[in-house]
Amino acid sequence: MKLTDRFKSGLGAPICLTWELTYACNLACVHCLSSSGVRDPRELTTQEAMALIDEMAAMQIFYVNIGGGEPMIRSDFFDLVDHCVAKGVGVKFSTNGTRLTFEKAQRLAASPMVDVQISLDGADAATNDAVRGEGSYAASIAAMDNLMAAGFGEFKISVVMTRHNIPQIGELYALAQHYGAQLRLTRFRPSGRGADSWEALHPTQAQQRELYAWLLEHPMVLTGDSFFHLSALGNPLEGLNLCGAGRVVCLIDPIGDVYACPFVIHDDFLAGNVREEGGFGSIWRDSALFTELREPTSAGACASCGSYDACQGGCMAAKFFTGLPLDGPDPECVFGHGEAQLASQAVSIRPAARSDHSKRSPLTISS
Amino acid sequence: MRRLLNTAEVLTTFNPEQPWTLSSKVALRDESFGALAYHYGNRRLVFLKSRDLVDLVRDLEHHDKAADAIVATVGPERFDTYVRALDALVESEVICER
Numbered sequence A: 001m002k003l004t005d006r007f008k009s010g011l012g013a014p015i016c017l018t019w020e021l022t023y024a025c026n027l028a029c030v031h032c033l034s035s036s037g038v039r040d041p042r043e044l045t046t047q048e049a050m051a052l053i054d055e056m057a058a059m060q061i062f063y064v065n066i067g068g069g070e071p072m073i074r075s076d077f078f079d080l081v082d083h084c085v086a087k088g089v090g091v092k093f094s095t096n097g098t099r100l101t102f103e104k105a106q107r108l109a110a111s112p113m114v115d116v117q118i119s120l121d122g123a124d125a126a127t128n129d130a131v132r133g134e135g136s137y138a139a140s141i142a143a144m145d146n147l148m149a150a151g152f153g154e155f156k157i158s159v160v161m162t163r164h165n166i167p168q169i170g171e172l173y174a175l176a177q178h179y180g181a182q183l184r185l186t187r188f189r190p191s192g193r194g195a196d197s198w199e200a201l202h203p204t205q206a207q208q209r210e211l212y213a214w215l216l217e218h219p220m221v222l223t224g225d226s227f228f229h230l231s232a233l234g235n236p237l238e239g240l241n242l243c244g245a246g247r248v249v250c251l252i253d254p255i256g257d258v259y260a261c262p263f264v265i266h267d268d269f270l271a272g273n274v275r276e277e278g279g280f281g282s283i284w285r286d287s288a289l290f291t292e293l294r295e296p297t298s299a300g301a302c303a304s305c306g307s308y309d310a311c312q313g314g315c316m317a318a319k320f321f322t323g324l325p326l327d328g329p330d331p332e333c334v335f336g337h338g339e340a341q342l343a344s345q346a347v348s349i350r351p352a353a354r355s356d357h358s359k360r361s362p363l364t365i366s367s
Numbered sequence B: 001m002r003r004l005l006n007t008a009e010v011l012t013t014f015n016p017e018q019p020w021t022l023s024s025k026v027a028l029r030d031e032s033f034g035a036l037a038y039h040y041g042n043r044r045l046v047f048l049k050s051r052d053l054v055d056l057v058r059d060l061e062h063h064d065k066a067a068d069a070i071v072a073t074v075g076p077e078r079f080d081t082y083v084r085a086l087d088a089l090v091e092s093e094v095i096c097e098r
Ligand code: SF4
Pocket: A242, A243, A244, A245, A249, A261, A262, A263, A264, A314, A315, A316, A317, A318
């Protein structure tokens, strides 16, 4: 039986569950997938968040990926983490590092069930700060120094790959080695504010091929399965190599809305809210949206492509937010079919996001 | 999850004459195809692709020898198949010696 078939009936719980704790963030990265900035008054209360953790434990969710916004901004952050650990739900959380003091690093180091990911989008301040804002490189480095000094052990450095940091991949790898950390590379998708900067920042075709070759040579580098569209270039990359939205992946946003994937915060991919009767479990098991996403997908315009088995037409979110049909090539199709289709469309209508928590200050992309 | 194998670590192989058990670091969740196992130490996710294998893994701790558990849960005809399956689970640290 193929792996994809196994997901049709639906897993009892997601493998990769992301839970964004807040839309509040002290940074304003140009590519923020959740358009974070200011807190939403409807965010889950501590009590509701605790109950949700209880439900995750009851569903036997192995671990939860905590993000935001900046999750450490929530004053109950450590209470929630402690509750996860007490209930046997592992925690992997992503942070911009600005709040990760030595004391907090020590606290995190005390729990083997907690894994930390520091975001860093360039090997030097100029490259990183152009995307994440001034001072953010220094903040990430300080957080990593604190983790190292606290004896945290192997944490992760999480990099969103752009046109400007792909040439620095060797330096980023060396930096991770210096900290005894694991490098985690993720694909830049046109989600949230990323929709506005994607055109300028997404890798070129030549860079995609470079990255693919590099990933094959460095199988220890984590990718969260995010570059499977590159598998069309030859040997498949490690991982499930399929779009897991609603099948193995899902997102609970700060106000309890459940989306098929962290990169598709849009009404079309909203399955329900954890505050509703039945809670998260019934949304995961029975929502109409997730049931539909577990059906086999049509290859559409990719049907005649010899690489469809490896690539599966790529990422649903990338297609959706660039205005491409979901059953066709990825905008970054390695054979250029996505670009051709985008170029041939007289008008391409990018779906507008309903959920935008950006601060009102204008954002600029320096390229 | 991918991780470097600690080279200093001596990898044990599966011996059906020994007592085995599901590792205390592993959570096992039933699924329609069998079960998913997650190891909190090495952070690996393992697919157990048959119900019989899941039952067998859970039954290991009740027998002095894994061989007895295999015969009791899946029968002697499929002995070799399940020795291989358990061997793979030793490698991913899902089961360990008791
Ligand atoms: S939509 Fe894209 S990011 Fe989301 S699960 Fe599918 S492939 Fe991954």
